[in-house]
Amino acid sequence: MILEAAMLQVKQGMEKEYEETFREASKIISSMKGYITHELQRCIGFKGKYLLLVKWETLEDHTVGFRQSKEYQEWKKQLHHFYDPFPTVEYFENVQL
Template identity: 80%
Template structure:
Protein backbone atom coordinates (compact mmCIF):
# COMPACT_ATOMS: atom_id res chain seq x y z
CA UNK A 1 0.00 0.00 0.00
CA UNK A 2 1.20 3.48 -0.92
CA UNK A 3 0.11 6.69 0.80
CA UNK A 4 -0.12 9.79 -1.35
CA UNK A 5 0.17 12.94 0.78
CA UNK A 6 -0.56 16.41 -0.53
CA UNK A 7 -0.51 19.70 1.38
CA UNK A 8 -3.01 22.00 -0.33
CA UNK A 9 -3.39 25.76 0.00
CA UNK A 10 -6.78 26.96 -1.26
CA UNK A 11 -7.16 30.53 -2.44
CA UNK A 12 -8.56 32.85 0.21
CA UNK A 13 -12.36 33.00 0.35
CA UNK A 14 -12.79 29.86 -1.77
CA UNK A 15 -12.73 27.28 1.02
CA UNK A 16 -16.45 26.45 1.09
CA UNK A 17 -16.61 26.22 -2.71
CA UNK A 18 -13.52 24.02 -2.70
CA UNK A 19 -14.93 21.63 -0.13
CA UNK A 20 -18.12 21.23 -2.17
CA UNK A 21 -16.14 20.67 -5.38
CA UNK A 22 -13.94 18.14 -3.57
CA UNK A 23 -17.00 16.17 -2.43
CA UNK A 24 -18.11 15.89 -6.05
CA UNK A 25 -14.61 15.10 -7.36
CA UNK A 26 -14.25 12.35 -4.75
CA UNK A 27 -16.47 10.18 -6.92
CA UNK A 28 -13.83 10.36 -9.65
CA UNK A 29 -10.85 9.22 -7.61
CA UNK A 30 -12.76 6.56 -5.69
CA UNK A 31 -13.71 4.86 -8.97
CA UNK A 32 -10.10 4.32 -10.08
CA UNK A 33 -8.32 0.96 -10.21
CA UNK A 34 -5.99 0.51 -7.27
CA UNK A 35 -7.74 3.12 -5.15
CA UNK A 36 -8.17 2.12 -1.50
CA UNK A 37 -9.37 5.22 0.36
CA UNK A 38 -8.92 8.96 0.78
CA UNK A 39 -9.53 11.72 3.27
CA UNK A 40 -9.31 15.48 3.31
CA UNK A 41 -8.27 17.23 6.52
CA UNK A 42 -8.75 20.97 7.18
CA UNK A 43 -5.93 22.70 9.11
CA UNK A 44 -7.05 24.28 12.35
CA UNK A 45 -4.24 26.84 12.52
CA UNK A 46 -3.99 28.07 8.92
CA UNK A 47 -7.07 29.14 6.98
CA UNK A 48 -7.31 27.54 3.57
CA UNK A 49 -4.74 24.83 4.29
CA UNK A 50 -5.75 21.19 3.75
CA UNK A 51 -4.07 17.80 3.85
CA UNK A 52 -5.16 15.20 1.30
CA UNK A 53 -4.27 11.58 2.03
CA UNK A 54 -4.97 8.91 -0.59
CA UNK A 55 -4.19 5.22 -0.22
CA UNK A 56 -3.34 3.30 -3.39
CA UNK A 57 -2.43 -0.34 -3.91
CA UNK A 58 0.71 0.67 -5.88
CA UNK A 59 2.43 3.91 -6.80
CA UNK A 60 1.67 3.16 -10.47
CA UNK A 61 -2.05 3.09 -9.70
CA UNK A 62 -1.67 6.78 -8.90
CA UNK A 63 1.09 7.98 -11.21
CA UNK A 64 0.02 6.04 -14.31
CA UNK A 65 -3.50 4.68 -13.81
CA UNK A 66 -4.98 7.88 -12.39
CA UNK A 67 -2.68 10.65 -13.56
CA UNK A 68 -2.72 9.49 -17.19
CA UNK A 69 -6.47 8.90 -17.33
CA UNK A 70 -9.35 10.88 -18.77
CA UNK A 71 -10.83 10.90 -15.26
CA UNK A 72 -7.79 12.85 -14.05
CA UNK A 73 -8.51 15.55 -16.63
CA UNK A 74 -11.95 15.99 -15.05
CA UNK A 75 -10.40 15.98 -11.54
CA UNK A 76 -8.03 18.76 -12.64
CA UNK A 77 -10.88 20.73 -14.18
CA UNK A 78 -12.89 20.57 -10.97
CA UNK A 79 -10.13 21.20 -8.42
CA UNK A 80 -6.89 22.70 -9.70
CA UNK A 81 -8.30 26.21 -10.03
CA UNK A 82 -8.52 26.46 -6.23
CA UNK A 83 -4.80 25.97 -5.44
CA UNK A 84 -2.21 28.68 -4.91
CA UNK A 85 0.55 27.67 -4.94
CA UNK A 86 0.15 24.46 -6.87
CA UNK A 87 0.77 21.57 -4.43
CA UNK A 88 3.60 19.05 -4.35
CA UNK A 89 2.54 15.41 -4.26
CA UNK A 90 4.60 12.92 -2.28
CA UNK A 91 4.31 9.15 -1.87
CA UNK A 92 5.07 7.16 1.27
CA UNK A 93 5.36 3.52 2.18
CA UNK A 94 4.88 2.11 5.65
CA UNK A 95 7.93 1.29 7.70
CA UNK A 96 7.60 -2.13 9.35
CA UNK A 97 8.77 -2.10 12.94
CA UNK A 98 9.42 -5.52 14.42
CA UNK A 99 7.79 -6.08 17.79
CA UNK A 100 5.08 -3.44 17.34
Protein backbone atom coordinates in the same frame (compact mmCIF):
# COMPACT_ATOMS: atom_id res chain seq x y z
CA MET B 1 0.20 -0.03 -0.13
CA ILE B 2 1.34 3.53 -0.89
CA LEU B 3 0.21 6.67 0.89
CA GLU B 4 -0.01 9.79 -1.24
CA ALA B 5 0.15 12.99 0.82
CA ALA B 6 -0.70 16.29 -0.88
CA MET B 7 -0.42 19.63 0.90
CA LEU B 8 -3.07 21.90 -0.61
CA GLN B 9 -3.42 25.65 -0.29
CA VAL B 10 -6.83 26.89 -1.42
CA LYS B 11 -7.22 30.49 -2.54
CA GLN B 12 -8.60 32.81 0.13
CA GLY B 13 -12.38 32.93 0.31
CA MET B 14 -12.86 29.79 -1.79
CA GLU B 15 -12.72 27.23 1.01
CA LYS B 16 -16.44 26.44 1.21
CA GLU B 17 -16.79 26.10 -2.57
CA TYR B 18 -13.65 23.96 -2.64
CA GLU B 19 -14.96 21.54 -0.01
CA GLU B 20 -18.27 21.18 -1.86
CA THR B 21 -16.51 20.61 -5.18
CA PHE B 22 -14.08 18.16 -3.58
CA ARG B 23 -16.99 16.07 -2.27
CA GLU B 24 -18.25 15.68 -5.82
CA ALA B 25 -14.79 15.10 -7.30
CA SER B 26 -14.19 12.34 -4.75
CA LYS B 27 -16.39 10.10 -6.90
CA ILE B 28 -13.76 10.33 -9.63
CA ILE B 29 -10.74 9.24 -7.61
CA SER B 30 -12.63 6.56 -5.70
CA SER B 31 -13.56 4.85 -8.98
CA MET B 32 -9.94 4.36 -10.09
CA LYS B 33 -8.08 1.05 -10.24
CA GLY B 34 -5.80 0.60 -7.25
CA TYR B 35 -7.61 3.19 -5.13
CA ILE B 36 -8.10 2.12 -1.51
CA THR B 37 -9.31 5.17 0.43
CA HIS B 38 -8.84 8.90 0.86
CA GLU B 39 -9.45 11.68 3.35
CA LEU B 40 -9.24 15.45 3.28
CA GLN B 41 -8.08 17.22 6.45
CA ARG B 42 -8.58 20.96 7.08
CA CYS B 43 -5.75 22.71 8.94
CA ILE B 44 -6.81 24.37 12.18
CA GLY B 45 -4.03 26.96 12.32
CA PHE B 46 -3.90 28.17 8.69
CA LYS B 47 -7.05 29.14 6.79
CA GLY B 48 -7.28 27.50 3.37
CA LYS B 49 -4.65 24.84 4.09
CA TYR B 50 -5.62 21.17 3.61
CA LEU B 51 -3.94 17.80 3.67
CA LEU B 52 -5.16 15.14 1.22
CA LEU B 53 -4.22 11.55 2.07
CA VAL B 54 -4.88 8.85 -0.52
CA LYS B 55 -4.05 5.17 -0.18
CA TRP B 56 -3.20 3.33 -3.39
CA GLU B 57 -2.31 -0.31 -3.96
CA THR B 58 0.82 0.73 -5.93
CA LEU B 59 2.62 3.96 -6.81
CA GLU B 60 1.85 3.35 -10.49
CA ASP B 61 -1.89 3.21 -9.75
CA HIS B 62 -1.59 6.92 -8.98
CA THR B 63 1.26 8.14 -11.19
CA VAL B 64 0.20 6.22 -14.32
CA GLY B 65 -3.29 4.79 -13.86
CA PHE B 66 -4.85 7.95 -12.44
CA ARG B 67 -2.60 10.78 -13.59
CA GLN B 68 -2.62 9.61 -17.22
CA SER B 69 -6.36 8.93 -17.38
CA LYS B 70 -9.27 10.89 -18.84
CA GLU B 71 -10.75 10.85 -15.32
CA TYR B 72 -7.74 12.83 -14.07
CA GLN B 73 -8.48 15.50 -16.67
CA GLU B 74 -11.93 15.93 -15.14
CA TRP B 75 -10.44 15.93 -11.59
CA LYS B 76 -8.00 18.61 -12.69
CA LYS B 77 -10.75 20.68 -14.33
CA GLN B 78 -12.86 20.59 -11.17
CA LEU B 79 -10.16 21.22 -8.55
CA HIS B 80 -6.89 22.69 -9.80
CA HIS B 81 -8.12 26.26 -10.17
CA PHE B 82 -8.61 26.42 -6.37
CA TYR B 83 -4.89 25.96 -5.59
CA ASP B 84 -2.24 28.64 -5.16
CA PRO B 85 0.49 27.53 -5.15
CA PHE B 86 0.15 24.19 -6.90
CA PRO B 87 0.13 21.28 -4.41
CA THR B 88 3.18 19.44 -3.22
CA VAL B 89 2.70 15.66 -3.49
CA GLU B 90 4.84 13.06 -1.74
CA TYR B 91 4.56 9.28 -1.42
CA PHE B 92 5.12 7.12 1.63
CA GLU B 93 5.31 3.43 2.41
CA ASN B 94 4.67 1.75 5.73
CA VAL B 95 7.64 0.90 7.90
CA GLN B 96 7.24 -2.55 9.42
CA LEU B 97 8.00 -2.31 13.14
